[in-house]
Amino acid sequence: MNTTAVHVLDILLIISLLSLAAAALLTSDARRSVILFMAFGLVLAVAWGRLHAPDVALAEAAIGAGLSGALLLAALREQPRRALSGDAKPVRERERERTSIDVTLQLTVTLLCVAVAALLVWALAEAFDRGPQDTLAQAVSETLAASGVSNPVTAILLNFRAYDTLLELAVLLTAVLGILALGPARPGYQAAGPVFDSLVRWLVPVLILTAGYLLWVGAHAPGGAFQAGATLAAAAVVLRLAGHRTAGLPAGQTLHLVIAAGVGMFLLVGLSLLVLGRPFLGYPPAWAGGLILLIESAAMLAIAATLVLAFLGGRPQPAAGLSGEKRQC
């Protein structure tokens, strides 16, 4: 690809990103802001592809362009006239509130943000001056052969820095426990009608298959538990949008098992290795591939359940006994 054309593409991509970010942040209408943020996510996925980060692009495509927009729209839809969207008070009062954040404060904060940006630019310039620091990247490529997988990103997440990923799954678990503790889920959606239903009927199985494919392919190509989990969660969100109340989530005890599966399997494997006289999560090279796939499968389910509960916004409600709606299919 010739360099001038690449530069033109880069500049157009960057202008798109900046103008979408600015438009999403500067509009006063909440719905407009969410839609612009979704478009920002779409362009960002293309930018990750352009910067040779396909693993990140996969996650962004599922989350940035799908899930988080649906989540924000769902939150907005539920409370259109409440504090969340700022519509709780009459327009005049809101106007007063907006101007009451006085000009000096606005100016100070804006200057502060400019200073933060300048600091970041300076730090980056320093880093670029020193040239690429490839010590970590080199360490990864040297030990990759013994990691059990050939995709370096998966090797880092599930082997070299497995502790970090374990703790990260614990963070996700904490977030989902918080969401579950805060109350019941948002109200579901009405059946979207025959056109959307016929799409859903084949889209959901294809998304589930794609999630399985991403999990499997993650060992040697871009993909893995995070991307697969996000794709699986997207399948559930589609189900929910089509009017299925539980979005395919299991009920009660099983649900709790699933959301704890990622951390649980990680600990189980780690402790078993300790018992066998190896370091915690120090896989024997011969088993590494299998163990990673085992942990990743559990992590995929846990991540998917977490993201679906994030979209629901609380404890899923059983279909029975609520305003007499019948579940379809």
Place this chain on the structure above:
Amino acid sequence: MIDAMSSLLIVSGLAFYLAGSIGLLRLPDLYSRLHALTKADNLGLGLLTAGLALHAQDLFVTLKLVLIWLAVLAASAASAHLIAQHARRREKQS
């Protein structure tokens, strides 16, 4: 020969894309813009994927390309329907 075919398909796909987005920008109201957009979705991407499929090394890639086209086709039909319905509902309300 295959290269020429592929180029022709890709270029005509691009033409539909551009026609679609110019339509989206220039046409006067939502419903006619909907119409313009489905051109880009259905034909633009269809021709593009067909052109790229001629380059595909293995069957699996071809399969994925076909799936991408079908998915966008179905999604564009469904969302055009949903958006038009939504707009009509809004009009009735006001």
Place this chain on the structure above:
Amino acid sequence: MLTAQWLYAMTGCLIVALGLRTALLHAVLLHRLIGVNVMGAGVFLMLIAVAYRGPGVAPDPVPHALVLTGIVVAVSATALVLALARRLTGEQDNG
């Protein structure tokens, strides 16, 4: 240093500043939340730009792994904030 690397990293800085400003100044919670998310995207852009090594060269995979998990954590945290806000407005309505 590559031009593309520099361009995208600087864009990341600008996006961080834009997001931060909204996160601090906007009166409405949802806007502030979108501000935080945009700021996160800016940080991700800086990291991925730093990892980029030019055409045909494998990029540094370590920032990729960081950003990948960051995306998932960001959306979960956003959902937690929304659930908290929902509970809060619910309480206010009842009391």
Place this chain on the structure above:
Amino acid sequence: MSELLTVSALGLMLSLFLGLLRVVRGPSTGDRMLATQLIGTAGVGLLLLLSLLLKQTALIDVALILALLAAVAAAAFTGQQRETGDD
């Protein structure tokens, strides 16, 4: 062939850019949703071209995910709530 792909990628980027103008301009939210749809389709095409140009086959999978989720935004935007359903 590579030149043609490059030019096409720029063309698609232009198409995406035009869609972006409509997203920012509106006027109605329906218009913005439509334009987001166009940005998505252009993004899918762009990723497919980039997968050949940058020799990154995995970008086809990214395009696939974007394509599969293309309807989610519109459904989330137009979906009517149960119980209240007062949209």
